[in-house]
Amino acid sequence: MKPKKVVCLCEDLTKEDLEDAVENGFGDLELLKRFTGVCTGPCQGKFCLTNVIQLLSEMKSTRPELISIPALRPPFRPTRLALLAGGAAEEQI
């Protein structure tokens, strides 16, 4: 079996999957996120975002800090609905 280079563990995306998406015109990270699901799993990009930036900077031959990142969305970590529904104190959320 061919070894896989996994970039995003939540959505099971390999380097190849992301390269295909970029070649199909989804190279803007906002679009890449929506097309492949990278950064949208339970980690919300905490594990995969740096990998993706590295990959894009290599593909575009540009410095990593020049890759614009997608908007960061709350909450910081997955939060149970019951906790929010119960009107928990804000600092606990």
Place this chain on the structure above:
Amino acid sequence: MVPLKSKYRVAIIGGGVQGLSLAYNLAKLGERDVVVFEKGYIGSGASTRNGGLIRTAWFSQEVCTLMNESVQVWEHLSEELAFNVMYTQRGSFIVAGTEPQMEFCKEMVDLHTSWGIHTRLLDSGEAMKLIPCFNEREVRGGIYDKKGGIARHDAVVWAYARAASHLGVAIFPQTEVQAIHLEDGHVRSVKIPQGEVQADTVVNAAGGHSKHVAQMVGVELPTRPVRWEAMVTEPIKPYLNPYVRWPKGELYVSQTSRGEIVAGVDSHEASSMDLRCSLEFIKRVSAALSSIFPSLGRLALLRQWAGLISISDDGCPILGSIPKVDGFILDCGWYIGFATAPIAGRMLARNILESKMPKLIEPFRYSRFAEGRQISEDSNSEKMTHLARLDAH
């Protein structure tokens, strides 16, 4: 990417689902000299921030008819655009929790039937059979719309963009229109960072920014931008099939094909261009979700976001030409814009090419406000609020 020309027949401002559907339909009808200017990435506004909901059951004949015609396009859209938009016709259900609400729903179903919309009144047993995860105490029955469904909003935007490009439409993302120039009361050109681009027809399909774009030609639209928020949970196995609207909790919710629960509650904010997320919102949605679907309490919220919709004075879209500014076409005032984009693009393309308003969108003309022919003020969102308030009886 195609090179930018100095002149086009039609320039569309806004590369969202409405602007792209219009561009595609213009090209399909033979007008391929079309350019789309999008300020951000394509679909970056409300088009990819909405809940992806499609339905036919609404509160006025004009809107129901438009939605019903749109569903007929949705049913073959993936085929037509050669791109899977992940459309599933899983039905939609509006919950009634009290007897007065049931009576109201019955009246609505009778109206729908008289308009040719196929909805059905379900009693509590039928509703529980349809959606077993409901909290039974909150459900007396409701309106079932078997033509309702969902589609993947991003895929729809890409499908239209791709199909339009194949037909020769030029699409320029990250290109903001900064001004529109007129000559003798006719649009002449739009100004973008690269310079002036001439156009015979300029279309305002700028969504939450459409009021601002109309001001560029001195027109004050009777609309206001409003922040609308949404949220998504972690994915779970198939749990909820139809799209559910629960008026008491002001909630709308569906489960995507990926398994995530996507939900929102109505916004009561005044005019706003604010795109920040609020804690208040996720508290409201979580409370509503765990009341109507108690087993969802243990589910984790993954992400929340906000988008802008544009609400007109009668809650309905504003389409077509306006007096005094020849060549300026409105495709604005959408908050049912995702569900109706397939039909609206088709009808507006005909309006532009034939200079005649198709009957289906004629009620949504701009001049209705001056003529006093607004679509009955309390016909849309107001009726939903009314439905929720019947609860107090």
